[in-house]
Amino acid sequence: MRGLRPKPSGLNVGLMTTHRILVIGGHGHVAKHFTQLATSQGHQVDSVIRRDGQADDITSWGGSPVVADVTTLRPAQWDDLINDHDAVVWSAGAGGNGGPEDTYAVDRDACNALVDAIGRSPHRPRFVLVSWCSSPNHGVPSDNSFFPYADAKAAADRHTMDSSIRWTILGPVTLSHDPASGVRILTEGDEYRDITVSRETVAKAALACLDDDITEGKFIRFCDGPMPIAEAF
Numbered sequence: 713m714r715g716l717r718p719k720p721s722g723l724n725v726g727l728m729t730t731h732r733i734l735v736i737g738g739h740g741h742v743a744k745h746f747t748q749l750a751t752s753q754g755h756q757v758d759s760v761i762r763r764d765g766q767a768d769d770i771t772s773w774g775g776s777p778v779v780a781d782v783t784t785l786r787p788a789q790w791d792d793l794i795n796d797h798d799a800v801v802w803s804a805g806a807g808g809n810g811g812p813e814d815t816y817a818v819d820r821d822a823c824n825a826l827v828d829a830i831g832r833s834p835h836r837p838r839f840v841l842v843s844w845c846s847s848p849n850h851g852v853p854s855d856n857s858f859f860p861y862a863d864a865k866a867a868a869d870r871h872t873m874d875s876s877i878r879w880t881i882l883g884p885v886t887l888s889h890d891p892a893s894g895v896r897i898l899t900e901g902d903e904y905r906d907i908t909v910s911r912e913t914v915a916k917a918a919l920a921c922l923d924d925d926i927t928e929g930k931f932i933r934f935c936d937g938p939m940p941i942a943e944a945f
Contacts, residue, residue, distance in 0.1 A: 730753075730754040730755050730756065731755050731756070731798040731799060731922075732755070732756045732758065732796060732797050732798050732799075733750055733755055733756065733757050733758070733797060733798065733799045733800070733801060733922070734757075734758050734760065734778075734793065734794060734797040734799070734800045734801070734837075735747060735757055735758070735759045735760065735775070735800075735801045735803060736760045736782060736800065736801070736802045736803065736804045736822075736826065737760070737802065737803040737804025737805065738757075738759025738760050738761045738766075738770055738775065738777070738778075738803075739759070739761045739762075739766040739769060739770065740803050740804070740805070741887075741889070741911045742803045742842060742887075742911045742914050742915050742918075743759060743801075743803045743915075744769075744773055744915075745892075745911060745912040745914075745915035745916070746801060746803065746915035746918055746919060747759055747770070747773040747774055747775040748773050748774060749915055749916060749919055750919055751773070751774030751775060752774070753919075756776070757774065757775040757776065758775065758776045758778050758797070759773075759775040759776065759777055759778065760778045760779075760780050760782065760793070760804075761777055761778070761779055761780075762779070762780070762781055762782075763779070764779055767779065778793070780793065782804065782818065782822040782825075782826075783814075783817040783818060783821070783822050785822075785825065787825070787828070787829065787832075790825055790826060790828070790829035791829050791832060791833070793829070794826070794829050794830060794833060794837060795833070797837050798837055798838065799837050799838040799839070799840070799922050800826065800830060800837050800838070800839050800840075801839075801840045801842070801918050801922075802823055802826065802839070802840070802841045802842060803842045803918075804818055804819075804822070804823075805818060805819055805861075806818040806819055806861075811860075812860035815860040815861050815864050816860060816863075816864050818864075819861060819864035819865055819868060820863075820864035820865075820867045820868050823841070823868035823871070823872075824867070824868055824871045826839075827839070827868075827871055827872050827875050827877060827879075828875075830875075830877045831875055831876060831877050836877055836878060837878075838878050838922055838928075839872070839877055839878060839879045839880070840879075840880050840881075840882065840918045840921050840922060841868070841869070841872055841879060841880070841881045841882065842882050842884070842914060842918060843865055843868070843869050843881050843882060843883050843931075844865060844883055844884065844885075845883040845884060845885045845898065845904045845933045845934075845935075846862070846883075846904060847862065847865045847866045847869045847883065848865075848866035848867075848869045848870050849866075850862040850863075850865075850866055869881055869931070873931070878925075878928050878929075879928065879929065880921045880927040880928060880929070880930055880932065881930070881931040881932070882914060882917055882918060882921070882932055882934070883898075883931055883932060883933035883934070884909045884913075884914050884917075884933075884934060884935070885898075885904050885907050885908060885909050885933075885934070885935045886907070886908045886909070887908065887909060887910075887911050887914065888908040888909065888910050888911065888936075889910070889911060890908070890910045890912075890936070891910060891912060892910050892912035892913040892915075892916055892941075893910060893913060893936050893937075894913075894936070894937050894938050894939045894940050894941060894944070895909070895913060895917065895934045895935065895936065895937045895939050895941055895944045895945075896934060896935050896936065896937025896938065896939060897932065897933070897934050897937075897939070897944055898933040898934055898935060899933075902933075904933075904935075907935040907936070908935065908936060909934060909935045909936050910936060913936065913941065916941045917932075917934065917941055917944075917945050920941050920942060920944075920945035921945055924945065927945055932945070
């Protein structure tokens with residue numbers, strides 16, 4: 713299992729090589745769980761947030777805050793942001809704030825710009841994109857208020873899948889605040905309604921994907937279930 717590419721000067725905790733991970737959308741609930749979990753295992757987490765007022769939370773979770781508006785970054789700024797990171801986790805989203813324009817700016821355009829930056833990087837950091845279960849073939853009507861989100865996510869997922877980077881896309885079902893449990897991997901034809909997955913479980917899945925390259929190039933849809941995360945991912 714190759715997992716993350718070790719840094720030449722990486723620290724070691726026991727037999728575990730630690731890594732520097734960049735989290736986009738660092739103040740979200742999934743990112744919170746991810747930061748706490750990753751740093752507890754000795755990894756360094758740099759969390760991108762939009763507002764200075766969120767920095768203390770990031771620090772309390774064990775991460776290092778990086779204040780940046782991902783909707784305004786130029787290509788060179790994206791290059792600088794991902795530089796020296798072994799992996800990047802996308803857990804950002806407009807969250808329905810600001811209308812369709814902001815949704816596309818964050819969920820599609822900023823995510824695509826990040827993927828392009830990873831593609832330009834000489835060391836190609838590993839990438840995990842937290843998406844949603846019904847993307848990219850979501851079937852949401854264009855006159856539905858949810859369409860901009862579904863459309864933006866689908867575009868970002870396709871752009872990622874069409875790239876040459878080392879990617880994994882996670883497709884969780886409806887998120888809950890329940891404690892983490894195991895998972896059930898969903899396959900084509902499974903019904904996604906009336907099932908949930910813990911945000912903490914999503915965070916654990918994201919970190920598990922970084923530990924094993926078997927998930928590279930895969931779109932993994934999942935919900936809460938009986939299978940241990942380490943076995944599923």
